[in-house]
Amino acid sequence: MTRxxxxxxxxxxxSRNSDVMPNAHGxxxxxxxxxxxxxxxxxxxxxxxxxxxxxxxxxxxxxFDTDLAHYVGRPSPLYHAQRLSQKYAGAQIYLKREDLxxxxxxxxxxxxxQALLAKRMGKPRIIAETGAGQHGVASATVAARLGLECVxxxxxxxxxxxxxxVYRMKLLGAKVVPVTSxxxxxxxxxxxxxxxxxxxxxNTFYIIGTVAGPHPYPLLVRDFQSIIGREAREQMQxxxxxxxxxxxxxxxxxSNAIGLFHPFINDESVNMxxxxxxxxxxxxGKHSAPLNSGRPGVLHGNRTYLMEDDNGQIIETHxxxxxLDYPGVGPEHxxxxxxxxxxxxxxxxxxxxxxxxxxxxxxxxxxxxESSHAIAYATKLASTMSSDKKILVNLSGRGDKDINTVxxxxxxxx
Amino acid sequence: MSRLQATFENLAKDGRTALIxxxxxxxxxxxxxxxxxHTLVExxxxxxxxxxxxxxxxxxxxxxxxxxxxxxxxxTSLKQVLNMVxxxxxxxTQTPIVLMGYQNPIEVMGMKKFAKQAQQKQVDGILTVDxxxxxxxxxxxxxxxxxxxxxxxxxxxxxxxxxxxxxxxSSGFVYYVSLKGVTGAGNLDTVxxxxxxxxxxKSTTLPVGVGFGIKDxxxxxxxxxxxDAVVVGSAIINEIExxxxxxxxxxxxxxxxxxxxxLAMDNSSTNQQQNKExx
Numbered sequence: 001m002t003r004x005x006x007x008x009x010x011x012x013x014x015s016r017n018s019d020v021m022p023n024a025h026g027x028x029x030x031x032x033x034x035x036x037x038x039x040x041x042x043x044x045x046x047x048x049x050x051x052x053x054x055x056x057x058x059x060x061x062x063x064f065d066t067d068l069a070h071y072v073g074r075p076s077p078l079y080h081a082q083r084l085s086q087k088y089a090g091a092q093i094y095l096k097r098e099d100l101x102x103x104x105x106x107x108x109x110x111x112x113x114q115a116l117l118a119k120r121m122g123k124p125r126i127i128a129e130t131g132a133g134q135h136g137v138a139s140a141t142v143a144a145r146l147g148l149e150c151v152x153x154x155x156x157x158x159x160x161x162x163x164x165x166v167y168r169m170k171l172l173g174a175k176v177v178p179v180t181s182x183x184x185x186x187x188x189x190x191x192x193x194x195x196x197x198x199x200x201x202x203n204t205f206y207i208i209g210t211v212a213g214p215h216p217y218p219l220l221v222r223d224f225q226s227i228i229g230r231e232a233r234e235q236m237q238x239x240x241x242x243x244x245x246x247x248x249x250x251x252x253x254x255s256n257a258i259g260l261f262h263p264f265i266n267d268e269s270v271n272m273x274x275x276x277x278x279x280x281x282x283x284x285g286k287h288s289a290p291l292n293s294g295r296p297g298v299l300h301g302n303r304t305y306l307m308e309d310d311n312g313q314i315i316e317t318h319x320x321x322x323x324l325d326y327p328g329v330g331p332e333h334x335x336x337x338x339x340x341x342x343x344x345x346x347x348x349x350x351x352x353x354x355x356x357x358x359x360x361x362x363x364x365x366x367x368x369x370e371s372s373h374a375i376a377y378a379t380k381l382a383s384t385m386s387s388d389k390k391i392l393v394n395l396s397g398r399g400d401k402d403i404n405t406v407x408x409x410x411x412x413x414x
Numbered sequence: 415m416s417r418l419q420a421t422f423e424n425l426a427k428d429g430r431t432a433l434i435x436x437x438x439x440x441x442x443x444x445x446x447x448x449x450x451x452h453t454l455v456e457x458x459x460x461x462x463x464x465x466x467x468x469x470x471x472x473x474x475x476x477x478x479x480x481x482x483x484x485x486x487x488x489x490t491s492l493k494q495v496l497n498m499v500x501x502x503x504x505x506x507t508q509t510p511i512v513l514m515g516y517q518n519p520i521e522v523m524g525m526k527k528f529a530k531q532a533q534q535k536q537v538d539g540i541l542t543v544d545x546x547x548x549x550x551x552x553x554x555x556x557x558x559x560x561x562x563x564x565x566x567x568x569x570x571x572x573x574x575x576x577x578x579x580x581x582x583x584s585s586g587f588v589y590y591v592s593l594k595g596v597t598g599a600g601n602l603d604t605v606x607x608x609x610x611x612x613x614x615x616k617s618t619t620l621p622v623g624v625g626f627g628i629k630d631x632x633x634x635x636x637x638x639x640x641x642d643a644v645v646v647g648s649a650i651i652n653e654i655e656x657x658x659x660x661x662x663x664x665x666x667x668x669x670x671x672x673x674x675x676x677l678a679m680d681n682s683s684t685n686q687q688q689n690k691e692x693x
Binding site for chain 2: 025033034035036037038039040041042043181182187188190191194195198199200201202297298299300301306308310311312313314315
């Protein structure tokens with residue numbers, strides 16, 4: 001049986017130990033917390049209580065494990081990308097194939113966990129926000145399977161960018177609500193979902209898709225996604241006899257990255273790299289890289305690094321990938337940056353797009369544009385390392401949803 | 415004695431309920447805000463809640479979200495909001511002003527600097543929507559030090575234990591959110607509200623204001639009968655939005671709306687008073 005959370009005695013663990021984070025107030029160092037309107041305080045406390053009960057409940061754990069195995073298709077493979085590695089004549093690149101999960105991305109790991117909680121808490125209606133549509137699809141999927149009503153909030157701009165996923169959600173029976181306020185992207189979808197939740201809190205469970213939002217969301221999403229790193233750690237040791245030298249994952253809100261990183265946090269020999277969306281380049285200001293060029297502030301229920309102007313207004317972000325187009329980042333990443341455990345860097349739209357094509361042509365795997373950021377960074381990193389070193393990349397999603405975007409950029413009519 | 419305390423005490427002497435008006439600073443244009451505030455006072459408003467515009471007002475409905483967007487389109491900053499209060503004070507030294515908003519713009523200015531300036535410009539209280547009591551220790555102390563009242567929200571979901579905790583750290587008044595929802599929503603249940611006010615009154619002697627979902631004389635008079643203050647926001651902003659290009663009409667309509675609400679409330683509290691005397 002898999003444990004959902006790593007239970008380590010907090011009295012003996014050191015303060016850099018991610019297993020003791022967050023503290024009782026949901027803080028990762030100075031980040032995280034619960035910055036929400038009063039109406040949501042009790043519902044969040046109720047959720048925290050339910051989670052802290054069920055995470056150790058054998059029946060809950062067994063159901064979660066069974067669903068991950070037989071519905072999601074876990075464990076996802078660990079694949080040695082030999083041709084890609086040879087091309088860069090450096091470190092060996094391994095891909096954790098979250099793209100092969102049911103619904104095509106890592107998002108389903110978390111929605112299964114939260115939907116099982118919703119069921120136990122007696123909430124017949126679930127809501128979700130989505131950017132790229134992967135979390136929306138994953139939420140609509142579990143809702144269909146459990147017979148729950150599902151409403152997904154999605155920025156109008158993203159609805160245009162991710163048309164195939166919008167149709168998938170509708171096929172699955174979800175109602176997709178276009179969000180027209182603000183920048184019409186993921187952050188505005190999150191605002192609308194919070195407004196829905198505050199209004200329908202009695203019968204509604206809000207499935208947040210990333211490791212952000214008010215406590216306990218960053219904690220429970222991390223725990224549900226940590227299956228990625230736990231599996232990869234074991235697979236790496238089985239296939240190669242040792243741990244990887246480096247981990248690479250893209251970071252928008254940061255759930256796939258935390259899922260991969262968390263089980264390796266105490267392995268000091270493993271370097272970790274989080275890759276933010278550099279958009280048109282950090283120097284242009286048109287990007288989605290708050291850890292690289294933002295500063296700490298408060299948004300969407302937590303304190304974290306944000307993209308904001310001099311007056312504290314959240315600014316519009318840009319990324320080729322809707323899933324990374326978000327001005328904040330999970331508070332645990334903010335903390336991991338400050339303590340220096342993870343290095344956060346960025347790659348541009350163009351680099352990500354090149355990696356998208358390269359992985360497709362060299363390995364026969366079409367990556368999501370989000371994951372393409374991680375691939376782009378990993379190939380750069382690989383070329384600086386010797387061929388006996390190993391890089392583990394989280395291939396967090398598949399690129400089928402992005403083919404329209406890519407075709408449009410390249411002036412091709414499908 | 416703080417302006418808020420004095421205002422509530424004077425109203426209580428007359429058996430009247432306070433009328434609190436919310437508008438977003440800088441909407442429809444920063445140059446008009448002070449004029450709008452004076453109009454609200456002329457119409458009989460006792461306290462002003464001046465919204466600090468924020469790009470992501472997640473506890474507000476579409477009406478106030480749009481007001482924020484209009485204000486931000488003109489670049490309304492927190493510094494400007496404080497200057498508006500200063501300008502308002504040139505003519506009005508009596509009406510309390512509570513700044514209401516979200517934490518991030520305050521944090522960018524710096525909590526200490528903000529508190530100091532708010533006091534200098536004669537702000538009376540601060541209400542930070544996304545700062546529940548657990549996260550507010552530093553803010554509460556800083557604002558107290560600068561003689562600013564700490565206003566907190568209490569919601570229908572707030573437990574009795576929390577109500578006590580919140581009231582212990584509040585001053586000026588406490589703000590009861592009348593419904594589960596965002597600002598400007600409907601479905602106000604006055605029986606439920608009355609029950610919850612009773613619960614809050616067990617924990618505090620502070621006046622209890624009620625807001626969210628009060629939009630016309632009828633709903634205002636119902637709430638006036640059970641609360642110490644009635645907050646009206648989105649209904650005013652609807653007028654601003656509808657007549658943003660015609661200042662006279664906008665100010666005229668705001669004045670008419672708030673005067674009619676004021677009148678309905680006074681009638682309601684007079685009836686209450688008489689009923690109490692008869693009983």
